[in-house]
Amino acid sequence: MRKRTISNSAIKAFEKHLKNDEKSENTVAKYLHDLYYFLNFTQGKPIDKAMMLNYKASLGEQYAPSSANSMIAAVNTFLRFVGWVDCCIKQFKVQKKAFCSEEKELTKAEYIRLVNTAKQKGNERLNLILQTICGTGIRVSELQFITVEAVRKGEAIVSCKNKTRTVFIVRELQKKLLNYIKIKGITEGGIFITKSGKPMSRCNIWREMKGLCEQAGVSPDKVFPHNLRHLFARTFYGIEKDIAKLADILGHSNINTTRIYIITTGAEHKRKMENMRLII
Secondary structure: OOOOOOOHHHHHHHHHHHHHOOOOHHHHHHHHHHHHHHHHHHOOOOOOHHHHHHHHHHHHHHOOHHHHHHHHHHHHHHHHHOOOHHHOOOOOOOOOOOOEOOOOOOOHHHHHHHHHHHHHOOOHHHHHHHHHHHHHOOOHHHHHHOEHHHHHHOEEEEEEOOEEEEEEOOHHHHHHHHHHHHHHOOOOOEOOEOOOOOEOOHHHHHHHHHOOHHHHOOOHHHOOHHHHHHHHHHHHHHHHOOHHHHHHHHOOOOHHHHHHHOOOEHHHHHHHHHHOOOOO
């Protein structure tokens, strides 16, 4: 049997396959990063099931199960692509959490403090980025679809992860954004742009958000764009109690993904249990 080693040509072919499969830019980058990490682990040695099991054990010692599983998934995808299915390994079994850590969950009060702090700092762009993500539930990568044309229409057509959906821009947010593009003199295209006219990057937004933490009195561990999307999801579900509708709004193909977004804190679980009044 020919020794199985990963060649540069195989990696390039895999990258082309992912792009042809219309994987997002971030997904392709993540898969390739994880594949190169695995390649470094192999140190040029032939790949077999024993190698893969050792790799799994190594990941288990260094990473949380969820992170390790994402890395295993990337390598498994490559192995299936090159036809080495017999080398694929199972992911770690992870028990789903009944509630999330309060140290990680951004509250509405904290969100308001972040928005107000951005205003106080005179950063109107960041102020509106926070409100746009939290007010629509879009991903930070989808801000590019919030264009002058979309704001005027009151809805944006968002294409992400092989899916297209309509994202509504509520009236109050629309007014704020219309005023912003008028003041900035933006006549077309994306509205959240740098001085050079380029779209704001994820890193730039992340960095600016972190700069609000101290003054806003919010833990940096809670302050990142995706937590705004989680806050939108929890708030919407708290009103509507319709997880299927929420999944559509968020652009999820699997409702189980949406369930992760609406997990409440342990304190909230405890409060609901106490309200049951079953202890006589």
